[in-house]
Amino acid sequence: MHHPAEPPTVPEPAAALVAPDPRRESRAHSGPHAAAIERAAARVEEGLRLTPEEGLLLHDHADLGTLGRLADLVRWRLHPRPVVTYVVDRNLNPTNVCVTDCGFCAFYRRPKHEEAYVLPRETIHAKMDELRALGGRQVLMQGGHHPYLKSAWWCELLADLAARYPEINLHALSAPEIDHLARLEKRPVEDVIADLAAAGLGSVPGAGAEMLVERVRRIIAPKKTSTDRWLDVHRKVHAAGLRSSATMMFGHVETGAERIEHLERLRALQDETGGFTAFACWTLQPDGVPEQHLYPERATPGTYLRVQALSRIYLDNFENVQTSYVTQGLKMAQITLRFGCNDFGGTMMEENVVSAAGCFHLSPLAAIEQQIVRAGLVPRQRNSWYGIVDARHDEARDGPRGPLSRAEGATHRAAPAHATHATPRAEVRA
Numbered sequence: 001m002h003h004p005a006e007p008p009t010v011p012e013p014a015a016a017l018v019a020p021d022p023r024r025e026s027r028a029h030s031g032p033h034a035a036a037i038e039r040a041a042a043r044v045e046e047g048l049r050l051t052p053e054e055g056l057l058l059h060d061h062a063d064l065g066t067l068g069r070l071a072d073l074v075r076w077r078l079h080p081r082p083v084v085t086y087v088v089d090r091n092l093n094p095t096n097v098c099v100t101d102c103g104f105c106a107f108y109r110r111p112k113h114e115e116a117y118v119l120p121r122e123t124i125h126a127k128m129d130e131l132r133a134l135g136g137r138q139v140l141m142q143g144g145h146h147p148y149l150k151s152a153w154w155c156e157l158l159a160d161l162a163a164r165y166p167e168i169n170l171h172a173l174s175a176p177e178i179d180h181l182a183r184l185e186k187r188p189v190e191d192v193i194a195d196l197a198a199a200g201l202g203s204v205p206g207a208g209a210e211m212l213v214e215r216v217r218r219i220i221a222p223k224k225t226s227t228d229r230w231l232d233v234h235r236k237v238h239a240a241g242l243r244s245s246a247t248m249m250f251g252h253v254e255t256g257a258e259r260i261e262h263l264e265r266l267r268a269l270q271d272e273t274g275g276f277t278a279f280a281c282w283t284l285q286p287d288g289v290p291e292q293h294l295y296p297e298r299a300t301p302g303t304y305l306r307v308q309a310l311s312r313i314y315l316d317n318f319e320n321v322q323t324s325y326v327t328q329g330l331k332m333a334q335i336t337l338r339f340g341c342n343d344f345g346g347t348m349m350e351e352n353v354v355s356a357a358g359c360f361h362l363s364p365l366a367a368i369e370q371q372i373v374r375a376g377l378v379p380r381q382r383n384s385w386y387g388i389v390d391a392r393h394d395e396a397r398d399g400p401r402g403p404l405s406r407a408e409g410a411t412h413r414a415a416p417a418h419a420t421h422a423t424p425r426a427e428v429r430a
């Protein structure tokens with residue numbers, strides 16, 4: 001018998017936030033783009049979808065307050081309850097061996113490097129035991145692109161963990177890792193996905209997207225899975241009945257228009273499949289990465305907030321948007337709860353990738369809940385499919401629990417949005 005994680009005893013807010021009334025908001029804008037910004041903002045208020053041109057206009061010219069207001073509006077439209085979710089999970093990196101040499105990555109080691117490793121199974125079990133003891137619901141398991149570990153190795157590992165830890169979802173293998181296996185074995189990617197799913201893969205993380213624009217990929221990760229392949233792997237993951245998430249790493253060599261292009265590619269695939277559960281974005285952490293000279297400037301907190309908010313506005317067919325407290329810190333994460341984010345991501349008992357780049361903001365559960373409560377919102381634990389698994393769940397206030405299993409998650413997909421319209425204002429997906 002496995003028990004869910006014991007929620008921390010952080011008192012809930014005395015009076016939780018309610019959805020803002022957009023008609024009461026200030027409309028003070030000035031400058032040469034004021035009228036166009038007003039028109040784009042009005043479309044968002046009406047529940048209409050932004051075009052790429054409108055997205056770029058807001059990206060380049062809207063003030064931070066307007067972006068935050070619109071993102072908050074979209075957040076409350078999709079989630080009319082004052083709930084912020086998170087999942088009790090851990091990172092587990094079975095190997096750091098990689099032959100893809102991304103210049104922004106401080107985590108990987110070449111195969112013969114003295115710090116290269118493949119974790120022994122006992123070590124993996126010990127980490128899973130720790131997660132189980134904390135009531136964990138998900139393990140985020142990713143590694144490098146190892147030149148000799150094929151899908152049979154991963155399938156055996158997944159099957160072993162699925163049998164030993166049936167209550168913990170295996171959220172594992174990013175699209176580039178799956179693509180790497182298919183290339184290594186010279187077989188169709190859908191066959192690899194089918195084998196992994198049969199072995200116990202429960203859902204697929206959105207890592208490895210970075211910027212889904214070929215010009216950018218050629219600079220920052222020339223050996224990595226292309227934009228089209230990354231999207232196609234997710235398409236095939238969804239076709240196999242699994243859900244996945246989507247990400248964006250920005251603040252390096254990309255332009256504003258390329259950020260919009262990235263969001264547009266994700267939105268189009270979500271229209272097609274409805275298979276993404278969530279979107280998360282963060283800024284490049286450049287300290288100590290192999291090609292640090294390519295990234296002389298870090299994205300500012302203001303840029304992070306602007307892009308975070310714009311993502312929520314633009315991705316109208318994504319139900320959930322995660323904050324990134326691991327890269328941005330708890331205080332910034334709290335602010336993003338009013339810039340479109342409705343989810344705190346995973347509690348991550350261990351994180352080796354961004355921490356290798358000198359950025360490490362892991363926090364205990366109580367600290368995460370405190371940030372949520374002090375923002376006037378209600379923390380609730382969830383599973384990988386965004387179903388609430390929290391003992392404190394109150395259906396009248398928190399809404400339906402949502403999917404509680406991989407099979408339910410697969411059937412709970414958002415209906416693909418119409419090509420030109422976002423979710424109508426009156427339609428609410430709780």
Ligand code: SF4
Pocket residue numbers: 098099100101102105106107108143144145176224
């Ligand atoms: S980001 Fe992934 S694929 Fe790229 S070098 Fe690091 S481990 Fe390898």
